[in-house]
Amino acid sequence: MFRPTLLAAALACALPLPALAAGDADLAAEIVKLRTEFDQKFKELQAGYETRLRQLEKTPAVPVAAAPTPTPRASRGNDFNPELGLVLQGSYAQRKPGERAITGFLAGRHDHAGSRGFKLDHSELTLAANIDPTLRGYANIALLDGAAEVEEAWFQTLGLGNGLSVKGGRFLSGIGYANEQHPHAWDFADNSLMYNVLFGEHLAQDGVQVKWLAPTATFLEFGAELGRGGNFPGSDDGGNRNGAGAWSAFAHVGDDVGDAASWRAGLSYLSAKPKNRSSHVEDLGGVEAETLFSGKSNTWLADFVWKWAPDGNPKARNFKFQTEYFRRGENGDLTCSDNTADGGACATGVNDSDVYRVRQSGWYAQGIYQFMPRWRAGLRYDRLNSGGVNFGLLPVAPADYRPSKWSLMADYSPSEFSRFRLQLARDRSMQGSPDDNQVTLQYIHSLGAHGGHKF
Amino acid sequence: MxxxxxxxxxxxxxxxxxxxxxxxxxxxxxxxxxxxxxxxxxxxxxxxxxxxxxxxxxxxxxxxxxxxxxxxxxxxxxxxxxxxxxxxxxxxxxxxxxxxxxxxxxxxxxxxxxxxxxxxxxxxxxxxxxxxxxxxxxxxxxxxxxxxxxxxxxxxxxxxxxxxxxxxxxxxxxxxxxxxRWDQEAAPLRGAPVAVQHRSWSYLADWLGLNVVADLEPKPGIEPSVASLANLLQGLKARPARMILRTPYQSPKPAEWLAERAGIDAVELPYTVGGSARATDLFGLFDDTLAKLKGGLK
Missing domain, CATH: 3.40.50.1980 (Nitrogenase molybdenum iron protein domain)
Known part of the structure; x- marks a missing residue:
C-alpha cells in the first residue's frame, strides 16, 4: 500500500490539476491504469534494446574511436623539471707507475698521477629540457672530488627551419668524429692518442656554432664555429681578446648502403691563436720545465665511420669501424720558464726563447664487433708522428719518435643502461719507457633520462 | 660554373x-x-x-x-x-x-x-x-x-x-x-594459450582473445638467457602453450630452443608490413598473421 501511495503522490505532484479534481475511487483506477501503461512501455523499451544489442553483437566489431581521455590530476610544482641523468663510471687499472707523457708532443693535459689501482672516474650529471617553443637547453657537469667541471652548457634552436640550427654556450665542437662523444660513449676505456695530443680529452668551445643541413637525399651537413679559444690548442691568454680566439669549420657527408650498412665521412679545420700556452717537458738534464707557446695552431681532421648490422638490426649483432686522421701545424715562439732553482737548464735571458715551428700528424683506426647480444669485442691501433720537433735554443732534446699503441677490449652490457669492460693495451707512446702491459677494468652505468647517442 | x-x-x-x-x-x-x-x-x-x-x-x-x-x-x-x-x-x-x-x-x-x-x-x-x-x-x-x-x-x-x-x-x-571477416576466421583462436617473445603481441592477443601464458624475455627488453628459458620450460609444463610467437626482427634462437623442448611450434608472425612475403599491405599483414596463427594451432 505504501508504494502505490508514493506513486500516487508523485503523480499528483507531476499532474496536479486533474488528479486533484477526481475522487478517491477514480484516483485508484487511474493509478492502476498508469501502472499497466508504465509496465507495458517499460517492457517494450527493454525488448527494443535487447534486439538492438543482439544485432550489434552480430555485426562486425567496428570499434568506437576511443579518444584517450586525459587523466585529470593535480598540477605539481615539478612538472617542468628537466630530464635528469647521471652516468656513474669507475675503473681498476694496472700499469707502470710514474708520470707519463707522449713523446714529441706539447700536451695541454698533464698527467701527474699516472693513475692506477682503483679509481672513481668523473660522474656525469646531465640536465636537458626545452626552454620554450624555440629553444632547447642542455648541461653536462662532470663531478670530481672537490670540483665540478662544466663540460657542456648550451642552448640550441629548434625551429629555425631550412636545415639551419644554432648552438650557443659551451659545447663539444663538431670537428672530427669522436670529439662530440663523452667518455661514457667511448668504445675503449681511454681516449685515443690522437685526441690526447690534440685536445687532452676533447675540444669544448665557448662560443657559437651554426650548422646547415642541405636539402638533398644524401646527408650533407656544413658547420662553422666561433669560440673563445681558451682550451688547448688555444690558451687562456689567447682567449682573452675582443673577437674569437679560435674558429673551426666542418663538413659531413653520409648515407646508407642497402639496409644493412651506413657510413659518415667528415673533413674539419680548426684554427686557434694561443698565447702563453703552458706545457710541461723534460729539459736536457731530465728536470721538468714549463714551456709557453704563443703563435698559431692549425689542425686538419678527416674522419670516417662505417656501421653494419644484419638487415640493419643491431640489437643482436653489429660491427662498427671508425678511423680518424689529423695534421697539425704550429708556428710561433716558445719560451721556457726559469727552472734553474730546481737544477734545470732553462735560464732567463740565456736560452729561454726561440722560434717553434712544427708539423705533426697521426691517426687511429678501430673496429668493434658485437658478436652476440650483450657482448662486444674491439681492437684499436693508434699511431702518431711527432714530425721531428726541434726546440732550437731551448735546452730540450729534439724528438723524432712515432708513438703507437695497441688496445684490445671486451665488454658486457647486461642492459642498454649498464656496461662492464676489460681492456688490455700495449702502450708505446713514451720513448724509452714502453708500458707493455696495461690492464683496465671499467664500469659505466646510466641512471635516469639518457638521450640517444649520435650516429 | x-x-x-x-x-x-x-x-x-x-x-x-x-x-x-x-x-x-x-x-x-x-x-x-x-x-x-x-x-x-x-x-x-x-x-x-x-x-x-x-x-x-x-x-x-x-x-x-x-x-x-x-x-x-x-x-x-x-x-x-x-x-x-x-x-x-x-x-x-x-x-x-x-x-x-x-x-x-x-x-x-x-x-x-x-x-x-x-x-x-x-x-x-x-x-x-x-x-x-x-x-x-x-x-x-x-x-x-x-x-x-x-x-x-x-x-x-x-x-x-x-x-x-x-x-x-x-x-x-x-x-x-x-x-x-578476421573476427570470424579467428574464432578457433579464442582462448588459445600462447607464449610470446617481448610484449609485441599484447594488442593482437587482446583483439583475438589469445591467452598469453608466458613471455620469453625475463623482463621487457632483456634478452632471454639459457637459465631464464629453462625456468620458462618448467613453467610451460604446468601451463602449456600452443605456440610461441615472435617478430621477424627478433633472433629465432630462443624461441626455437624452447619450442623444440616444449614440443610446440615457434611461429614467426609478420608483425608489420613487409614482415613476410604476403604482408605487402595492412590487409595482407593480418591475412598472413591469422593464417600463421591458425597454422600454429594444428
Whole structure:
C-alpha cells in the first residue's frame, strides 16, 4: 500500500490539476491504469534494446574511436623539471707507475698521477629540457672530488627551419668524429692518442656554432664555429681578446648502403691563436720545465665511420669501424720558464726563447664487433708522428719518435643502461719507457633520462 | 660554373619536394597507412623495415637527411622511438616536424594504450610507463589512427582535403569489413594459450582473445638467457602453450630452443608490413598473421 501511495503522490505532484479534481475511487483506477501503461512501455523499451544489442553483437566489431581521455590530476610544482641523468663510471687499472707523457708532443693535459689501482672516474650529471617553443637547453657537469667541471652548457634552436640550427654556450665542437662523444660513449676505456695530443680529452668551445643541413637525399651537413679559444690548442691568454680566439669549420657527408650498412665521412679545420700556452717537458738534464707557446695552431681532421648490422638490426649483432686522421701545424715562439732553482737548464735571458715551428700528424683506426647480444669485442691501433720537433735554443732534446699503441677490449652490457669492460693495451707512446702491459677494468652505468647517442 | 650547377640542383630538389607531401613514417605500418590515405598525394618512406627492431635503431645520416625534407613525421609514440626520434627531429633543422607542430604525428595519442603501468623503474626492464607501444597489432586501432591521420593530412594539404576524407572513408569501409571477416576466421583462436617473445603481441592477443601464458624475455627488453628459458620450460609444463610467437626482427634462437623442448611450434608472425612475403599491405599483414596463427594451432 505504501508504494502505490508514493506513486500516487508523485503523480499528483507531476499532474496536479486533474488528479486533484477526481475522487478517491477514480484516483485508484487511474493509478492502476498508469501502472499497466508504465509496465507495458517499460517492457517494450527493454525488448527494443535487447534486439538492438543482439544485432550489434552480430555485426562486425567496428570499434568506437576511443579518444584517450586525459587523466585529470593535480598540477605539481615539478612538472617542468628537466630530464635528469647521471652516468656513474669507475675503473681498476694496472700499469707502470710514474708520470707519463707522449713523446714529441706539447700536451695541454698533464698527467701527474699516472693513475692506477682503483679509481672513481668523473660522474656525469646531465640536465636537458626545452626552454620554450624555440629553444632547447642542455648541461653536462662532470663531478670530481672537490670540483665540478662544466663540460657542456648550451642552448640550441629548434625551429629555425631550412636545415639551419644554432648552438650557443659551451659545447663539444663538431670537428672530427669522436670529439662530440663523452667518455661514457667511448668504445675503449681511454681516449685515443690522437685526441690526447690534440685536445687532452676533447675540444669544448665557448662560443657559437651554426650548422646547415642541405636539402638533398644524401646527408650533407656544413658547420662553422666561433669560440673563445681558451682550451688547448688555444690558451687562456689567447682567449682573452675582443673577437674569437679560435674558429673551426666542418663538413659531413653520409648515407646508407642497402639496409644493412651506413657510413659518415667528415673533413674539419680548426684554427686557434694561443698565447702563453703552458706545457710541461723534460729539459736536457731530465728536470721538468714549463714551456709557453704563443703563435698559431692549425689542425686538419678527416674522419670516417662505417656501421653494419644484419638487415640493419643491431640489437643482436653489429660491427662498427671508425678511423680518424689529423695534421697539425704550429708556428710561433716558445719560451721556457726559469727552472734553474730546481737544477734545470732553462735560464732567463740565456736560452729561454726561440722560434717553434712544427708539423705533426697521426691517426687511429678501430673496429668493434658485437658478436652476440650483450657482448662486444674491439681492437684499436693508434699511431702518431711527432714530425721531428726541434726546440732550437731551448735546452730540450729534439724528438723524432712515432708513438703507437695497441688496445684490445671486451665488454658486457647486461642492459642498454649498464656496461662492464676489460681492456688490455700495449702502450708505446713514451720513448724509452714502453708500458707493455696495461690492464683496465671499467664500469659505466646510466641512471635516469639518457638521450640517444649520435650516429 | 660548378657553384651555379650546385644551386640549380638544390633549387630543383627543393621544388620537387613541394609538389607532394613528403612523409617520413617511423615504422612500415604507418607508411602503409599513409599510402592508403594519401595515395599519390604523398611521397612516403619508412625509417625502419620489418626486420629492424623499432626500439633500437640509430639516427643515421640518411634518416637525418630524410627528416630534413619531411613535411610530416608519422610515428608510434609512447616512447617506442625514444632512443632515436628526438635526436632525429633536433638534428634535422626542420621546424615543421618538431614535437607539437602539425608535422609531428603520434599514433599512440589516438588509441587506448594497454599495460599503462605508470611505474618507471628500470629494475622492471626496458618498460614504457605510458603504455605498450605495439598498438598496430590490433587492426581496430588502425581505424581510429586513420581518422586522425586523415584529418592531419588535410590540415597540412587543405587543397586536397576532400580526397583524404574520401580515401579514409574507403579505407574505413574496407578495413571494417576485413576486421569482421578476421573476427570470424579467428574464432578457433579464442582462448588459445600462447607464449610470446617481448610484449609485441599484447594488442593482437587482446583483439583475438589469445591467452598469453608466458613471455620469453625475463623482463621487457632483456634478452632471454639459457637459465631464464629453462625456468620458462618448467613453467610451460604446468601451463602449456600452443605456440610461441615472435617478430621477424627478433633472433629465432630462443624461441626455437624452447619450442623444440616444449614440443610446440615457434611461429614467426609478420608483425608489420613487409614482415613476410604476403604482408605487402595492412590487409595482407593480418591475412598472413591469422593464417600463421591458425597454422600454429594444428
Amino acid at each position: 660548378f657553384i651555379r650547377l650546385f644551386f640549380l640542383t638544390l633549387l630543383l630538389l627543393a621544388n620537387t619536394a613541394h609538389a607532394t607531401l613528403n612523409v617520413l613514417a617511423c615504422e612500415p605500418e604507418w607508411a602503409a597507412l599513409t599510402r592508403e590515405l594519401a595515395g599519390d598525394l604523398a611521397r612516403v618512406s619508412s625509417a625502419t623495415t620489418a626486420r629492424q627492431n623499432p626500439h633500437h635503431i640509430e639516427a643515421r645520416p640518411s634518416l637525418i637527411a630524410r627528416a630534413r625534407n619531411a613535411d610530416l613525421l608519422v610515428c608510434t609514440g609512447a616512447d617506442l622511438e625514444i632512443g632515436w626520434l628526438p635526436l632525429l627531429t633536433r638534428e634535422s633543422g626542420n621546424a615543421r616536424i618538431q614535437p607539437g607542430q602539425p608535422g609531428y604525428f603520434e599514433a599512440a595519442a589516438h588509441v587506448r594504450l594497454l599495460e599503462k603501468s605508470g611505474i618507471a623503474d628500470r629494475a622492471q626492464g626496458d618498460i614504457h610507463p605510458g603504455g605498450n607501444p605495439h598498438l598496430h597489432a590490433d587492426p581496430r586501432n588502425l581505424l581510429s589512427v586513420a581518422n586522425a591521420l586523415a584529418r592531419r593530412l588535410a590540415d597540412l594539404d587543405p587543397a586536397n582535403a576532400a580526397q583524404y576524407a574520401a580515401r579514409n572513408q574507403n579505407f574505413q569501409k574496407r578495413m571494417g569489413a576485413a576486421i569482421a
